[in-house]
Amino acid sequence: xxxxxxxxxxxxxxxxxxxxxxxxxxxxxxxxxxxxxxxxxxxxxxxxxxxxxxxxxxxxxxxxxxxxxxxxxxxxxxxxxxxxxxxxxxxxxxxxxxxxxxxxxxxxxxxxxxxxxxxxxxxxxxxxxxxxxxxxxxxx
Amino acid sequence: xxxxxxxxxxxxxxxxxxxxxxxxxxxxxxxxxxxxxxxxxxxxxxxxxxxxxxxxxxxxxxxxxxxxxxxxxxxxxxxxxxxxxxxxxxxxxxxxxxxxxxxxxxxxxxxxxxxxxxxxxxxxxxxxxxxxxxxxxxxx
Numbered sequence: 001x002x003x004x005x006x007x008x009x010x011x012x013x014x015x016x017x018x019x020x021x022x023x024x025x026x027x028x029x030x031x032x033x034x035x036x037x038x039x040x041x042x043x044x045x046x047x048x049x050x051x052x053x054x055x056x057x058x059x060x061x062x063x064x065x066x067x068x069x070x071x072x073x074x075x076x077x078x079x080x081x082x083x084x085x086x087x088x089x090x091x092x093x094x095x096x097x098x099x100x101x102x103x104x105x106x107x108x109x110x111x112x113x114x115x116x117x118x119x120x121x122x123x124x125x126x127x128x129x130x131x132x133x134x135x136x137x138x139x140x
Numbered sequence: 141x142x143x144x145x146x147x148x149x150x151x152x153x154x155x156x157x158x159x160x161x162x163x164x165x166x167x168x169x170x171x172x173x174x175x176x177x178x179x180x181x182x183x184x185x186x187x188x189x190x191x192x193x194x195x196x197x198x199x200x201x202x203x204x205x206x207x208x209x210x211x212x213x214x215x216x217x218x219x220x221x222x223x224x225x226x227x228x229x230x231x232x233x234x235x236x237x238x239x240x241x242x243x244x245x246x247x248x249x250x251x252x253x254x255x256x257x258x259x260x261x262x263x264x265x266x267x268x269x270x271x272x273x274x275x276x277x278x279x280x
Contacts, residue, residue: 001165001226001230001263002166002215002275003166003167003168003181004182004215005148005187005214005215006214006264006269006271007214007216007269008145008211008213009211009213009214010210010211011212026141027143031280041278042144043145043185044183044274045183046269047145052208052210059212059238059262060238061208062207064207065205065208065210066207067202067204067205067206068199068201068203068204068205069205069209070192070205070209071149071150071209071259072148072149072151072199073145073148074145074146074149076144076147090141098199099198099199112200117210122149122198123141131144131146136183137186138181139170139179
């Protein structure tokens, strides 16, 4: 198996609401099928929004599930001030700040928000993991 | 918020076991702190393995959670045969095939496995989403 991630799919309860949230953050939809799926082109991979029940069905697992998902997505930024700005933006468009930004023991600064479906995003400034000109993150 | 994903962190019950699983798939660790965290450099982003309890604590949420996580990760490949090969490899190193590969209604071919912590990976051949020379996936 090559060392590659092509898509991250977030199961959502209301596709239109989830789309509005990410568009509210300033993201532009790359491709969508009305009422079925929404794709955003990110650096090197694609984020897709897909109805949660259909995602469980596609994966062949039961849809029931609750509590901590055990997965977090991180959006790294170039400064501490940008962490605060992005968390503020997320809160304004309906995200929930679950952990305010703090200086991290690993030397950076980060906080967490959840999207309307509870998917956890960490917004982080990590001076040890530079972001390159193509928006990619490289291990220092 | 720029349109970027920097890291995906998988909360794991046993860091050494999770590391062995991904190394068993042929992945090479890019950076690790013994007993604390393991990072893999992927195309443009980083996958990290981190103890589940510590991840929940970091995010400021309760650790309890069960059932469907509502998130899937996809590993796209260049052919149908490669889907079968990767699923076979995952099964041989301790992954569980939760949905055998099938022809998909969207025109491709895919199946799902879970890693030892139940994180869902779809292995897919999607002729509509080409993989470029840098291993990145671009909306067609």
